[in-house]
Amino acid sequence: MSFSFEVLHSDPTGARRGKLTTPHGVIETPVFMPVGTAATVKGLTQDALEELGAGIILANTYHLYLRPGHELIRKLGGLHAFMAWRNAILTDSGGYQVFSLSELRKITDEGVRFRSHLDGSEHLLTPEKAAEIQLALGSDIAMVLDECIETPAPREVAEAAVKRTTEWARRARRYFLDAAGRNGGPAQWQFGIVQGATFADLRRESARQLLEMDFPGYAVGGLAVGEPHEVTCKMATEVTTLLPKERPRYLMGVGRPEQLADYVARGIDMMDCVLPTRAARHACLYTSEGRVLIKNARYIEDQRPIDPNCACSVCRRYTRAYLRHLFAAGEITAAILATHHNVRFYLDIMRQIREAITFGHLANFASELRVRYAGGPA
RNA sequence: GGACGGGUGGGUGAGUGGCUAAAACCAGCAGACUGUAAAUCUGCCGCUCCUUGCGGGCUACGAAGGUUCGAAUCCUUCCCCGUCCA
Numbered sequence: 001m002s003f004s005f006e007v008l009h010s011d012p013t014g015a016r017r018g019k020l021t022t023p024h025g026v027i028e029t030p031v032f033m034p035v036g037t038a039a040t041v042k043g044l045t046q047d048a049l050e051e052l053g054a055g056i057i058l059a060n061t062y063h064l065y066l067r068p069g070h071e072l073i074r075k076l077g078g079l080h081a082f083m084a085w086r087n088a089i090l091t092d093s094g095g096y097q098v099f100s101l102s103e104l105r106k107i108t109d110e111g112v113r114f115r116s117h118l119d120g121s122e123h124l125l126t127p128e129k130a131a132e133i134q135l136a137l138g139s140d141i142a143m144v145l146d147e148c149i150e151t152p153a154p155r156e157v158a159e160a161a162v163k164r165t166t167e168w169a170r171r172a173r174r175y176f177l178d179a180a181g182r183n184g185g186p187a188q189w190q191f192g193i194v195q196g197a198t199f200a201d202l203r204r205e206s207a208r209q210l211l212e213m214d215f216p217g218y219a220v221g222g223l224a225v226g227e228p229h230e231v232t233c234k235m236a237t238e239v240t241t242l243l244p245k246e247r248p249r250y251l252m253g254v255g256r257p258e259q260l261a262d263y264v265a266r267g268i269d270m271m272d273c274v275l276p277t278r279a280a281r282h283a284c285l286y287t288s289e290g291r292v293l294i295k296n297a298r299y300i301e302d303q304r305p306i307d308p309n310c311a312c313s314v315c316r317r318y319t320r321a322y323l324r325h326l327f328a329a330g331e332i333t334a335a336i337l338a339t340h341h342n343v344r345f346y347l348d349i350m351r352q353i354r355e356a357i358t359f360g361h362l363a364n365f366a367s368e369l370r371v372r373y374a375g376g377p378a
Numbered sequence: 379g380g381a382c383g384g385g386u387g388g389g390u391g392a393g394u395g396g397c398u399a400a401a402a403c404c405a406g407c408a409g410a411c412u413g414u415a416a417a418u419c420u421g422c423c424g425c426u427c428c429u430u431g432c433g434g435g436c437u438a439c440g441a442a443g444g445u446u447c448g449a450a451u452c453c454u455u456c457c458c459c460g461u462c463c464a
Contacts, residue, residue, distance in 0.1 A: 037414050058413070096413045104415080117415040148413075193413090224412045232412095252413040259412085274414045281417050282410085297407070327417095335417055 043339030078138030240267035
């Protein structure tokens with residue numbers, strides 16, 4: 001089984017419902033991909049992820065390269081075998097770490113020199129190296145190394161980042177295709193990443209340059225790093241309108257529950273975000289009526305489920321009072337149950353989004369989601 | 379009965395004359411989190427008043443007295459607690 005992407009339905013907004021076929025399963029899009037940086041979605045077992053219906057998860061090149069090392073993972077049969085995950089995996093390139101570990105790295109045209117956050121040792125991540133690591137990991141979708149900058153950024157900085165990202169993408173593409181050629185064809189898809197900060201023309205320019213390299217899918221990176229939601233949406237639109245309709249578009253690192261449909265309405269097919277998992281560990285639960293900060297004293301005697309409209313196994317069984325107690329007591333089960341619910345909540349929203357596209361209702365669904373969500377905790 | 383040691387804010391526990399409404403940690407209350415250096419981080423945490431200010435008043439370091447311009451800190455007595463000796 002190899003790779004393909006097929007658009008099944010389009011909505012008046014520009015949203016698409018599609019089917020992404022990988023060697024590790026067929027994924028219905030638009031899709032939300034839970035983040036499992038270190039080869040685990042924190043708080044969830046692979047069994048739980050399957051139960052939740054996660055068809056694809058994220059892992060991270062930089063983290064797995066440092067620990068346990070991509071060669072070890074290759075030796076142990078690749079990332080899927082290593083982590084006993086049957087479904088698809090997308091690996092991020094380490095480009096986000098250029099941004100998030102800014103104090104620990106130095107960028108040159110050659111690549112990024114990192115000081116390991118684990119032991120301080122120095123490592124050079126180049127576009128070729130990032131591709132090589134991801135080939136060793138054997139993820140289904142590999143991302144090119146990009147330069148992700150903070151927003152807002154001065155125009156010159158954004159221009160330089162686009163230039164570098166394009167050059168790096170070219171090198172990564174070349175390396176990847178050479179390696180694939182030696183192995184008798186690609187066992188992996190590689191996506192390019194559009195940068196350009198909040199400058200519409202730079203975004204378009206970045207997209208055009210990447211299009212020349214003929215990637216099977218394109219990502220929009222460097223967004224949701226502080227700019228207003230409307231700007232994120234506008235930048236996504238600038239890019240998706242230029243991208244080929246028959247290839248998947250991935251908006252990296254988004255978003256809040258009430259924003260997901262907005263991105264889909266801009267023609268986005270794939271998203272990922274640490275929010276549902278991280279917020280869960282920090283006692284923030286997402287519900288159909290807004291966020292529930294479960295540690296709040298108001299939930300001490302609350303016998304209701306986290307979300308009365310949720311059918312997840314946590315909501316079917318446990319009360320808010322119990323969840324609150326687990327968090328107050330610092331019990332690890334608190335994080336597990338909360339993560340389970342939040343991921344289910346995100347995946348449920350995506351199911352509803354796909355359905356709304358089929359019926360041409362996405363705009364309605366998006367505004368309904370916003371309104372319901374703004375209602376605040378019940 | 380005697381000898382030491384000790385009693386500090388909800389808890390543990392610093393502080394041994396003014397910079398102390400009193401460190402730090404915990405608990406408590408509230409908030410943040412967007413391609414994960416995050417089971418993390420931030421703020422508040424005696425009462426009260428207002429013109430919300432590195433503002434005013436009150437109460438507070440076992441109890442009561444005292445010394446001092448000034449005391450959680452020094453002195454006296456008392457009450458508790460711990461260890462050891464009889």
